[in-house]
Amino acid sequence: MKDDAVxxxxxxxxxxLRRGMIVLAVLSQLDEEQYGYSxxxxxxxxxxxxxxxxxxxxxxxxxxxxLLASDWRVESSRxxxxxILNNFGKKVLVEMTTEWVxxxxxxxxxxxxxxxx
Amino acid sequence: MKLTELYLDEIHHHxxxxxxxxxxKEIRSTLLxxxxxxxxxxxxxxxxxxxxxxxxxxxxxxxxxxxxxxKNYLIGPRMxxxxxxxxxxxxxxxxxxNVLGVVVTIFSQSSIDAxxxxxxxxxxxxxxxxxxxxxxxxxLSFAGIERTTPEELTIKVDQEWExxxxxxxxxxxxxxxxxxxxxxxxxxxxxxxINFFLDRIGIYxxxxxxxxxxxxxxxNFLRYVPWITAYSIFDIGLNxxxxxxxxxxxxxxxxxxxxxxxxxxxxxxxxVGPAVITVSANAWKNLGFDLDTTAQQFTRGxxxxxxxxxxxxxxxxxxxxxxxxxxxxxxxxxAYFEISNR
Numbered sequence: 001m002k003d004d005a006v007x008x009x010x011x012x013x014x015x016x017l018r019r020g021m022i023v024l025a026v027l028s029q030l031d032e033e034q035y036g037y038s039x040x041x042x043x044x045x046x047x048x049x050x051x052x053x054x055x056x057x058x059x060x061x062x063x064x065x066x067l068l069a070s071d072w073r074v075e076s077s078r079x080x081x082x083x084i085l086n087n088f089g090k091k092v093l094v095e096m097t098t099e100w101v102x103x104x105x106x107x108x109x110x111x112x113x114x115x116x117x
Numbered sequence: 118m119k120l121t122e123l124y125l126d127e128i129h130h131h132x133x134x135x136x137x138x139x140x141x142k143e144i145r146s147t148l149l150x151x152x153x154x155x156x157x158x159x160x161x162x163x164x165x166x167x168x169x170x171x172x173x174x175x176x177x178x179x180x181x182x183x184x185x186x187x188k189n190y191l192i193g194p195r196m197x198x199x200x201x202x203x204x205x206x207x208x209x210x211x212x213x214x215n216v217l218g219v220v221v222t223i224f225s226q227s228s229i230d231a232x233x234x235x236x237x238x239x240x241x242x243x244x245x246x247x248x249x250x251x252x253x254x255x256x257l258s259f260a261g262i263e264r265t266t267p268e269e270l271t272i273k274v275d276q277e278w279e280x281x282x283x284x285x286x287x288x289x290x291x292x293x294x295x296x297x298x299x300x301x302x303x304x305x306x307x308x309x310x311i312n313f314f315l316d317r318i319g320i321y322x323x324x325x326x327x328x329x330x331x332x333x334x335x336x337n338f339l340r341y342v343p344w345i346t347a348y349s350i351f352d353i354g355l356n357x358x359x360x361x362x363x364x365x366x367x368x369x370x371x372x373x374x375x376x377x378x379x380x381x382x383x384x385x386x387x388x389v390g391p392a393v394i395t396v397s398a399n400a401w402k403n404l405g406f407d408l409d410t411t412a413q414q415f416t417r418g419x420x421x422x423x424x425x426x427x428x429x430x431x432x433x434x435x436x437x438x439x440x441x442x443x444x445x446x447x448x449x450x451x452a453y454f455e456i457s458n459r
Contacts, residue, residue, distance in 0.1 A: 036150075037151060041154075052175050056143060056184075060185070
């Protein structure tokens with residue numbers, strides 16, 4: 001019972017942790033243009049699961065914020081919306097990556113300190 | 118594919134109008150991609166089981182739409198504090214007007230009989246329905262504003278917040294809403310009384326044709342009515358302001374002190390001026406007290422009593438005003454001084 005509670009709580013917190021990374025994960029994959037489903041599959045293949053309900057609205061928000069460009073194209077008799085980073089988005093991605101590395105280092109340090117103590 | 122179209126229709130209902138068609142187009146294309154991907158036999162069109170599984174995975178239509186910013190609340194967080202504030206004021210005013218209604222009903226009847234109580238009972242019953250009406254109007258208005266105001270426009274209840282405000286409010290009195298509501302109601306009743314039913318303030322006795330009232334405030338009192346009405350209205354205005362801000366700030370205190378000065382002036386005028394109470398000989402006789410006093414003597418006594426009451430009132434107004442001055446200006450400055458010294 002107790003282990004179940006630990007597991008459940010961990011899952012909740014991990015989900016929260018993940019939520020913060022999603023934007024970075026999505027941006028990182030969009031230096032080449034992709035449509036929603038291919039992007040999702042690509043992320044999934046690399047171990048980053050994203051909920052459908054989260055991904056598509058997120059892409060729209062990022063486009064509204066001016067980080068992405070998109071256009072509709074008809075492929076194999078089906079229209080698909082392709083997204084790609086624009087110049088602004090590229091710059092944001094570079095800065096976010098730097099920040100991410102900094103956060104990762106800090107947290108790694110914190111975690112290793114804890115083990116030593 | 119029928120199932121997919123029904124699913125999209127359902128999402129369509131819940132989406133905000135902005136970009137609705139474009140969003141649906143993208144979801145449709147994604148669903149088709151997913152179905153194609155999951156189809157065990159790509160040479161055949163996907164079967165229903167596959168489609169159902171895909172839709173199930175994509176999620177409930179309402180939840181999908183909600184992710185696109187569809188509003189699933191009546192009044193959102195940016196409006197809610199303002200909504201509560203307005204609601205509080207409106208409900209208090211509604212309640213006050215209803216109590217006023219009761220009083221007006223009582224006094225506009227020529228004689229008091231059982232029908233008055235029936236009317237009062239009706240009005241009190243009506244209070245609840247009118248409070249609901251007020252609640253409904255405010256809520257619907259805000260729901261409307263919520264949906265028509267662009268996202269970028271936020272309505273700020275508080276100005277730019279500064280930690281200094283905590284110091285300012287630290288030892289400031291918080292207002293008590295029920296007390297204020299009660300005061301507003303009583304003041305409204307009072308204004309109505311002295312303006313429209315002055316002749317009803319008096320001695321009531323059982324005459325030949327039921328209850329009769331003999332007014333005791335004479336025409337000398339009339340000249341004070343506009344002044345009393347004026348400060349009463351200021352009082353209501355201040356109370357409404359206090360309900361809005363929620364605490365006594367400097368401006369509220371200054372206003373209250375000014376109103377008190379106004380009240381003191383009117384009270385002094387009444388004491389110094391000619392007698393405002395007259396008890397008619399007829400009414401006095403009809404009261405039937407077995408006393409050796411005449412109506413004139415009783416009138417004189419009443420006027421002296423009134424002067425004493427007014428004197429006490431002046432005293433309490435002065436004390437109250439000084440308390441306000443002390444807590445807002447003297448004590449407050451001291452607190453600032455202490456902190457800046459640290």
